[in-house]
Amino acid sequence: MRKENEILNDYLRQKGLKQTSQRNVILETFLASGGHISADELQEMIRKKNPRIGFSTVYRSLRLFTECGIAREVNFGDGRARFERGFDKTQHGHLVCTSCGKTEEFTVAAIQKTIKHISEKYDYKPDGHRFEVYGICKKCR
């Protein structure tokens, strides 16, 4: 499996952008996080390693990671963007508890088939998806 930092560096080189220590720290921290992390949560984690990194840099890096496919934006309806590792090609969805906010990932082969079918029918070139199922988890009942 190709490492994320290689993907990033190739992308930077190709676009004439530069490697910086900030980008390294942010990527590292993002990968170490469990996933489904918001910009401010990531910022909070980063603050511990390097308190001088600003919000803008975190946001800009997340956009960069999204552009090169390392990250993917997801949205759980809490009013802010969340990010997860995007290079993982497994088509998955999220099961979100509307009571306690707990989130689980699930994988279903059926999603891939559905996406293929739909995008052919409407003549779209598919480029990602989001599938979120909301419910109440066992504990919250």
Added chain:
Amino acid sequence: MRKENEILNDYLRQKGLKQTSQRNVILETFLASGGHISADELQEMIRKKNPRIGFSTVYRSLRLFTECGIAREVNFGDGRARFERGFDKTQHGHLVCTSCGKTEEFTVAAIQKTIKHISEKYDYKPDGHRFEVYGICKKCR
């Protein structure tokens, strides 16, 4: 089919809330809109009928409609919430063009099966879903 205003009025009565002319106008306008409408677009439509209705009332009403199941919040990644009729039990998804923003609805029976399967497996009581497929539409290629 049970009318939305009946659903709303029952909900209001049950919660000890009140019927108001504003809520009527907002509901009417929301239903007349094509769907996938944002709060400010709805406000804009409402302004023509009754220019004195404020933003807060529109937001508060949309939350109310969402609570009683008349509306459903959807999110197309443009940074603001959009609302569609929620009592329509047809399980559908959205196909969003990431280039021009055009949105189409599609229906697939497979989604229902998938949701049922997943929520049983993880022991969640399902309560809604979002399924968005992103791509580039025919025109934008």
Added chain:
DNA sequence: CTGTGTGCAAAACCTTTGCACGAGC
């Protein structure tokens, strides 16, 4: 009458942007 709803403006919130300085190549 009592408590809820409304409109306004201000606040809160997340995200983006302008700018001067700093750092990679």
Added chain:
DNA sequence: GCTCGTGCAAAGGTTTTGCACACAG
């Protein structure tokens, strides 16, 4: 050196909230 990146603060956009008054039940 030239260009891109960064941090800060300020601006941008959407949504929520506090408050005094209005209105439904």
